[in-house]
Amino acid sequence: MLKEISIGLSLALIVSMIIMGYDVTPFLFVLAAGGGLYYVARMRGMVGAKNFDSPVGAGRYEISFSDIGGQFSAIHELREALDFIKNHQSIRSLGIRPLKGILLTGPPGTGKTLMAKAAASYTDAVFIAASGSEFIEMYAGVGAQRVRKLFQTARDSAPRQKKNYALIFIDEIEILGGKRGQTTSHLEYDQTLNQLLVEIDGLKVDDNVRILLVAATNRSDMLDPALMRPGRFDRIVKVDLPDKDGRLEILKIHTRNKPLAEDVKLNVIARETFGFSGAHLESLANEAAILAMREKSSVIKQHHFNESIDKVMMGGKLDKRPSEAEMKRIAIHEIGHALISEHVRAGSVSTLTITPRGDALGYMRQTPEDDTYLYTKDYLENQISVMLAGAVAEETILGNHSTGSANDFEQAMRTAETMLRSGMSDLGVISFDNLPQELKHNTLTGIIQEQEQRVKKQISEARQVFKKISEILLENEKITGEQFRKVIGEYNALN
Numbered sequence: 001m002l003k004e005i006s007i008g009l010s011l012a013l014i015v016s017m018i019i020m021g022y023d024v025t026p027f028l029f030v031l032a033a034g035g036g037l038y039y040v041a042r043m044r045g046m047v048g049a050k051n052f053d054s055p056v057g058a059g060r061y062e063i064s065f066s067d068i069g070g071q072f073s074a075i076h077e078l079r080e081a082l083d084f085i086k087n088h089q090s091i092r093s094l095g096i097r098p099l100k101g102i103l104l105t106g107p108p109g110t111g112k113t114l115m116a117k118a119a120a121s122y123t124d125a126v127f128i129a130a131s132g133s134e135f136i137e138m139y140a141g142v143g144a145q146r147v148r149k150l151f152q153t154a155r156d157s158a159p160r161q162k163k164n165y166a167l168i169f170i171d172e173i174e175i176l177g178g179k180r181g182q183t184t185s186h187l188e189y190d191q192t193l194n195q196l197l198v199e200i201d202g203l204k205v206d207d208n209v210r211i212l213l214v215a216a217t218n219r220s221d222m223l224d225p226a227l228m229r230p231g232r233f234d235r236i237v238k239v240d241l242p243d244k245d246g247r248l249e250i251l252k253i254h255t256r257n258k259p260l261a262e263d264v265k266l267n268v269i270a271r272e273t274f275g276f277s278g279a280h281l282e283s284l285a286n287e288a289a290i291l292a293m294r295e296k297s298s299v300i301k302q303h304h305f306n307e308s309i310d311k312v313m314m315g316g317k318l319d320k321r322p323s324e325a326e327m328k329r330i331a332i333h334e335i336g337h338a339l340i341s342e343h344v345r346a347g348s349v350s351t352l353t354i355t356p357r358g359d360a361l362g363y364m365r366q367t368p369e370d371d372t373y374l375y376t377k378d379y380l381e382n383q384i385s386v387m388l389a390g391a392v393a394e395e396t397i398l399g400n401h402s403t404g405s406a407n408d409f410e411q412a413m414r415t416a417e418t419m420l421r422s423g424m425s426d427l428g429v430i431s432f433d434n435l436p437q438e439l440k441h442n443t444l445t446g447i448i449q450e451q452e453q454r455v456k457k458q459i460s461e462a463r464q465v466f467k468k469i470s471e472i473l474l475e476n477e478k479i480t481g482e483q484f485r486k487v488i489g490e491y492n493a494l495n
């Protein structure tokens with residue numbers, strides 16, 4: 001409103017100045033500059049962001065899924081959920097409950113906001129962004145009121161832009177949607193979260209404006225379970241740090257508009273930037289361009305990138321960037337798990353990676369087994385041997401093992417306990433609770449040690465496999481089960 005009044009007043013002033021014979025050129029100049037600044041501020045969300053009164057038409061600065069590098073499976077899942085929403089007619093005829101909210105989880109800077117924007121373009125929705133922190137206020141009721149306003153803004157702005165959909169994006173949702181009565185004793189949080197739940201529950205498929213909620217967090221463990229109930233955020237899409245191929249794609253995206261020298265090898269940069277997020281890579285490309293400019297070079301060269309990698313690493317507070325030696329250790333550890341997994345169940349390794357994901361530095365994914373409800377002794381022993389194999393591999397190949405195995409040991413111990421309780425140990429059928437501590441302890445260790453010996457033998461016979469596969473892993477960060485089995489097969493054929 002203020003904007004309209006000031007434009008009107010200025011026009012009236014200019015017209016009267018012209019009538020009175022003044023030179024209006026400098027005045028027009030000032031006006032244009034002011035308008036330009038306002039526009040830039042608005043685009044950047046500096047003006048009007050708090051009031052959610054500047055919904056960003058997705059059509060205006062369009063972000064599409066092709067602007068997001070890597071994240072293949074996250075994009076796939078997200079798009080599937082969006083198709084579900086777009087085709088609500090046919091879905092409703094089947095009686096399927098419509099989807100209301102999608103939660104994006106993952107570390108900072110991995111492209112969650114980009115994905116939400118791309119989701120808005122994909123569904124041709126108005127994009128309205130807010131952050132969880134905007135709802136926390138000293139005064140009771142203000143947060144809840146803001147939540148109401150946010151949804152109202154969405155309902156109002158879609159028709160104005162002739163759109164049927166509005167996408168509300170709430171970043172850092174854990175601040176507003178933390179567990180009730182746990183994050184704080186403050187009443188305000190509860191009211192705000194309750195209001196959000198009320199708004200979500202009120203969303204209907206046949207509303208004039210279909211509202212879709214997308215929220216992002218890197219602390220999904222902090223969210224109130226009420227938010228995750230069916231009919232609320234019932235789709236969770238994991239957005240992880242990119243692997244090497246992903247990093248290459250992201251680098252390509254962020255160097256699209258930059259002049260690169262002939263010597264620049266993006267795939268080499270991708271390999272060197274293990275642990276970088278999309279945001280780090282964006283900043284890397286930018287820093288390299290700045291270095292080139294400082295040297296008055298018209299193109300960006302490889303050494304500009306190399307220097308920037310260090311800069312982003314030092315300044316960028318990379319959460320997890322293991323050293324070369326650590327990466328090798330992670331590789332050996334994971335190969336250990338995978339090798340024994342293949343021993344006990346051929347074809348069981350699905351992929352092996354050493355890219356940090358969630359809490360794990362590397363991981364081995366197994367192909368699922370048929371559902372089993374009863375376990376035999378052999379089966380449990382095999383499980384224990386796979387769990388121990390990470391640490392045993394570190395010891396056998398590197399001479400010692402690291403703290404990275406604590407979790408594996410705990411699982412192995414639990415499995416051994418299951419065996420003991422089920423009468424599968426040397427003690428036969430026992431009453432677990434009446435067993436003396438020392439005997440319990442010795443029997444459990446006995447079970448573990450027996451498997452450890454078996455694993456040690458298998459691993460020391462496969463040193464060559466470790467060498468070959470760790471080379472592949474350090475180069476590519478991942479290997480598929482198929483490739484893995486091929487290498488094992490080649491070595492078995494030699495022996």
Ligand SMILES: Nc1ncnc2c1ncn2[C@@H]1O[C@H](COP(=O)(O)OP(=O)(O)OP(=O)(O)O)[C@@H](O)[C@H]1O
Nearest residue numbers: 067068069108109110111112113114250278279282
């Ligand atoms: N997968 C990606 N492809 C291309 N660029 C990316 C990608 N991920 C991040 N970026 C770059 O990093 C910037 C920040 O990403 P974005 O804000 O989407 O991350 P986020 O996951 O929402 O982070 P936060 O949790 O810190 O809000 C983007 O504007 C983009 O330049």
Ligand SMILES: [Zn+2]
Nearest residue numbers: 333390405408
């Ligand atoms: Zn392990």
